[in-house]
Amino acid sequence: MKTTSITQRLAGLGGAKWDLHLAARDRAEQGEDIIEMTIGEPDVPIPDVMVEQAIAALQAGRVGYSNGRGENNLRDALAELYTKRRGRGFDRDNVLCFPGTQTALYAVMQGVAEQGDEVLVGDPLYATYEGVIRSTGAEMVSVPLRPEHGFRMQAEDVAARITDRTRAILLNTPHNPTGAILRPEELQAIAALALKHDLWLISDEVYEDLVFEGSTFLSPLALPEIADRTIAVASISKSHAAPGMRSGWAVGPKSFCDALLPVSETMLFGNQPFIADMTAAAVREGSPVAEGMRNRFARRATYLSDRVEAETPLRVHRPEAGMFALIDVSPLGMDNESFAWALLDQQGVAVMPGSSFGAYMGDWVRVALTVEDDALTRAVDRICAFARLRAAAE
Incomplete structure (x- = not known):
């Protein structure tokens, strides 16, 4: 067949x-x-307290259908976290919840690219990035991450690969597999290209809580000049040692979240309420x-x-x-x-x-x-x- x-x-x-x-x-x-x-x-x-929170939510009957955007308590917790970390205001309407970073990234990519488009991504790259890009019908265009630059994406390498078909730049900072973190000036130069060429900037930030002493992470969500074209994805998989719980999210402009909602609803109709309750507590309490x-x-x-x-x-x-x-x-x-x-x-x-x-x-x-x-x-x-x-x- x-x-x-x-x-x-x-x-x-x-x-x-x-x-x-x-x-x-x-x-x-x-x-x-x-x-x-x-x-x-x-x-x-996974920390015992998170297991206990998930069990308590199960025992409380938190197994019904979810809001298509995700549970409000989790979206509120994430809005508080991102407001604190990014230095500008977020509310629940800036958040969509998904079962893991992978699902969030898949949905977000469906919202920014389609057949005939191109998405720029650093190479080396996490193994599933090519799949989430090609699933939309778009083509992945590799931007070399060079050892002499510490495997950090350089704006000149991005600029050389932008065409009239380019729709988005996919960043991963901190980066897998290299562990590199974009410097503020590097990120700002890439952001300037996104502005100049009317591109989306998607940032996979799942390793944010595993930044080593002496290094500093800056998210493009913290740059107000590109706030209307930046979407970040993350989860509790790494930060809270909970990869099997499959609890992630996307944070971006309200207009984008509104537009992507039918995609989210078609895929899964929100995340599981008992896992959302556990995640909301974990986000508010921080990772032990x-x-x-x-x-x-x-x-x-x-x-x-x-x-x-x-x-x-x-x-x-x-x-x-x-x-x-x-x-x-x-x-x-x-x-x-x-x-x-x-x-x-x-x-x-x-x-x-x-x-x-x-x-x-x-x-x-x-x-x-x-x-x-x-x-x-x-x-x-x-x-x-x-x-x-x-x-x-x-």
Whole structure:
């Protein structure tokens, strides 16, 4: 039977990017000694207080249909949070709630692009971005994020790729997979391009609460000159170690939220009330686990970098936020896929090939910093041993 064009546009963009991760997990289940450093799973469980809040909401019968925009208590909590953090006023009409950042981003993209349009996005990029863009019928246009600029998007690279078909720029700051954070002057230069060319600016900010000490995050939502063309998406998945609860949102102009509401209602008709109640409390009370994750991930990134760069020819890109670090494997004369599979086969360490995150990551692999410290030590031992053997064989 014939399937629709969306299935053809998304063909090859699903699980194939995660083949190595799935292979590593299969080997671990068969009893092999595998250290898994592939996906961005928080290294702590969801806080007990959030579980208790969700159970209390369930017991209170909060399982009916939701408002298509999301529950008002959650939208109010998010408006308060964004007013405090962004330095300008928001209210519930600036918020739509969704089950996770992914769904929010999918819906938002449906509202800004369609067949024949183009959306600019930094490369490397989170693995699902191409899919959410191509699902609309639009084409993804890659903007290279260069190592010499710390993998931060540069306005001149954006400007060189804007055409009369461009409708939006998709930002991810703090960035996955690189952990880079746009500097204020870089963000303002990109915002100026959005104004000049009448573009939407979409900002995935799910790692905002995992910014390391010494680094500063600025959201485009804090720039009043582009307030009418900026939409941010986020969730509690990373900040509150609750990826499985699927609770996210989009924040933007009231007019945009009004226009997108029928899309949201068609998809899901609001988020689950008992999860919304839990999320509203979590947003108001703040995360009890974010600070610990920030400190651990920063410390682990430093440990990985110090040892790998001291003991091997490899070099590490040190993140400013998030859950990952990048290793440049090109000094070994290997591409990212060959390195990642050989490391898994020979040392039992699973890292993600950079090619899973775009065309400009051929020299890099992504390493999750979410394993326990003793596992990290063993993994670094194995990575260093592998690299030394490869270097000696060159």
